[in-house]
Amino acid sequence: MTTARATLRVFRSSVLCLALLAGAVGAAEIDEVRRLHGAGQNAEAIERARKAIAAAPKDAAMRFQLAVMLADTGRAAEARELLEQLAQEHPDLPEPYNNLAALKAAAGDLEGAKASLDQALRANPSLATAHENLGDVQLMLALRSYERAQQLDPSGTSLPAKLALLRHLLRSVPTAAP
Structure with a gap:
């Protein structure tokens, strides 16, 4: 199967970070961590974020920033764990769900990505x-279904055009790492 994988858009300088700065970590510390990462x-940057979190373990803004940095540096499992904790503790915030969806989609878990995005949209x-x-996840799910249908019935005449259109659409989706 040649399912195209598109990467979903993630939050980096998030509304979450601005909305939750009432925590113990100040805006200046988050800005410095972002600057180092950038x-x-x-x-x-990761070490500094971890120290800030150790001093204020419930600070959601810095934990979210750490998750973003972990994902950016290829540590998806750690990022996912942090985002899952944030989503559980703050179900009213859509950003952790959105970034979880990006990680799940990148790992090929499209159904999980869709569920996370549904949660994000319930929150906002x-x-x-x-x-x-x-929409991108639904396109990828459609492509997966059409590819399976073509495997099951290679003589299907409508499938090649649908597959070509979906592949074209998915090529236009950004492929930056989550």
Whole structure:
């Protein structure tokens, strides 16, 4: 099966980080962690974020930032664990669900990505990024179904055109890492 994998849009400088700065970690510390990460000083940024979280374990903004950095540096399992904790503790926030969906889609778990995006949209029905990501996941699920149908019935005449259209659409989806 040649299912195309598109990467979903994630939140980086998130509304979440702005909304939750009432926590113990100040905006300046999050900005410094972001600056370090943006400058490619990932180990230092992650270490600094972990120290800030150790001082304020419930600070959702810094935990979200750490999850973003972990995902950016290929540590998807750690990022996913943090995002799942955030989603459980703050079910009213869509950003952790959206970023979870991106990680799940990147791992090929499209059904899980769809479920996470459904949760994000329950938390905030007006979140455009989650709507866009849900559309991308639905396209990938459709492609998977059409590919399976073609395997089962290679003589199906309508499938090649549908597959070509979906593949074309999915090529236009950004492929940046979550």
